Amino acid sequence: xxxxxxxxxxxxxxxxxxxxxxxxxxxxxxxxxxxxxxxxxxxxxxxxxxxxxxxxxxxxxxxxxxxxxxxxxxxxxxxxxxxxxxxxxxxxxxxxxxxxxxxxxxxxxxxxxxxxxxxxxxxxxxxxxxxxxxxxxxxxxxxxxxxxxxxxxxxxxxxxxxxxxxxxxxxxxxxxxxxxxxxxxxxxxxxxxxxxxxxxxxxxxxxxxxxxxxxxxxxxxxxxxxxxxxxxxxxxxxxxxxxxxxxxxxxxxxxxxxxxxxxxxxxxxxxxxxxxxxxxxxxxxxxxxxxxxxxxxxxxxxxxxxxxxxxxxxxxxxxxxxxxxxxxxxxxxxxxxxxxxxxxxxxxxxxxxxxxxxxxxxxxx
Numbered sequence: 001x002x003x004x005x006x007x008x009x010x011x012x013x014x015x016x017x018x019x020x021x022x023x024x025x026x027x028x029x030x031x032x033x034x035x036x037x038x039x040x041x042x043x044x045x046x047x048x049x050x051x052x053x054x055x056x057x058x059x060x061x062x063x064x065x066x067x068x069x070x071x072x073x074x075x076x077x078x079x080x081x082x083x084x085x086x087x088x089x090x091x092x093x094x095x096x097x098x099x100x101x102x103x104x105x106x107x108x109x110x111x112x113x114x115x116x117x118x119x120x121x122x123x124x125x126x127x128x129x130x131x132x133x134x135x136x137x138x139x140x141x142x143x144x145x146x147x148x149x150x151x152x153x154x155x156x157x158x159x160x161x162x163x164x165x166x167x168x169x170x171x172x173x174x175x176x177x178x179x180x181x182x183x184x185x186x187x188x189x190x191x192x193x194x195x196x197x198x199x200x201x202x203x204x205x206x207x208x209x210x211x212x213x214x215x216x217x218x219x220x221x222x223x224x225x226x227x228x229x230x231x232x233x234x235x236x237x238x239x240x241x242x243x244x245x246x247x248x249x250x251x252x253x254x255x256x257x258x259x260x261x262x263x264x265x266x267x268x269x270x271x272x273x274x275x276x277x278x279x280x281x282x283x284x285x286x287x288x289x290x291x292x293x294x295x296x297x298x299x300x301x302x303x304x305x306x307x308x309x310x311x312x313x314x315x316x317x318x319x320x321x322x323x324x325x326x327x328x329x330x331x332x333x334x335x336x337x338x339x340x341x342x343x344x345x346x347x348x349x350x351x352x353x354x355x356x357x358x359x360x361x362x363x364x365x
Contacts, residue, residue: 002074003078003079003352004096006081007021020081029048038050083109084109102352103132111144137159161339161341169333179260180259182262184246185217187222193221216241217240219244258282259319278295
């Protein structure tokens with residue numbers, strides 16, 4: 001099968017969509033499918049990647065024009081990956097439908113209110129009425145999208161995937177007096193890095209003085225300088241570390257030395273970093289109502305709370321209950337999550353088959 005994966009942004013730019021599209025392409029190729037990644041992102045010449053880069057320095061190309069059709073024509077299925085702003089991938093969906101190519105569209109975002117998503121309602125409903133298969137990366141994201149699609153189609157949950165071998169822990173966390181909490185993120189407003197600082201201070205206040213706490217937050221992004229300045233001003237530098245972006249191997253190594261992963265985001269459509277940490281054996285703590293509930297089950301793989309105050313309370317209690325913390329970590333080290341790539345690919349291919357079946361049927365009104 002010839003598959004065209006479309007994303008406005010792609011490697012070497014790093015983000016959840018970019019990493020997942022690259023992983024999906026590799027998995028499909030491993031099964032013998034022909035895969036082309038179609039993107040507006042600049043980057044090196046790479047086999048299997050077609051870059052239709054705009055004439056101005058933007059990470060997207062809303063003016064791609066007929067060049068999209070050249071790549072899409074003859075595909076067995078087009079799988080477009082959309083975030084909140086995705087003019088290139090949206091254009092590709094329209095081109096694919098004009099060429100009558102089976103189409104699957106995956107929504108990778110969440111909004112604080114459904115209202116802004118309604119702006120896309122007419123476009124999504126047109127796509128679905130024309131045979132596109134709507135999918136989202138979590139039940140939380142699918143619920144939002146379903147309100148937009150309405151009765152025109154059923155939104156499928158199509159998880160992001162992970163390879164446990166990339167993150168597997170060699171054993172329990174080495175013994176020592178320091179409790180280590182880790183949270184990897186892109187330092188952008190939607191990820192709530194400033195809220196993370198408040199959470200860290202609340203958690204520290206709940207621990208006895210004789211229990212040292214270290215919080216480490218790898219990552220980069222536009223708010224990193226602001227966070228660095230705040231950490232210095234609040235005298236948090238001795239115990240809150242900001243090492244910047246880490247490679248996958250180094251990030252896994254630090255997961256294996258940590259006791260808990262903290263996810264402060266409210267608008268996490270899936271939370272691939274949290275899933276990586278959970279796969280590495282860390283209990284994960286986060287907020288209810290976000291995509292991390294796909295793999296964080298309260299009391300089994302981590303803890304969940306309704307708000308920041310409740311989250312700080314639950315994390316503090318868990319860090320002080322080392323037997324319970326160790327039980328959750330042992331479960332996570334020895335139990336694969338449901339989102340392993342073979343299962344994700346199985347659902348993905350089902351979505352592709354559905355798109356091809358719908359396209360073969362008479363067009364709906």
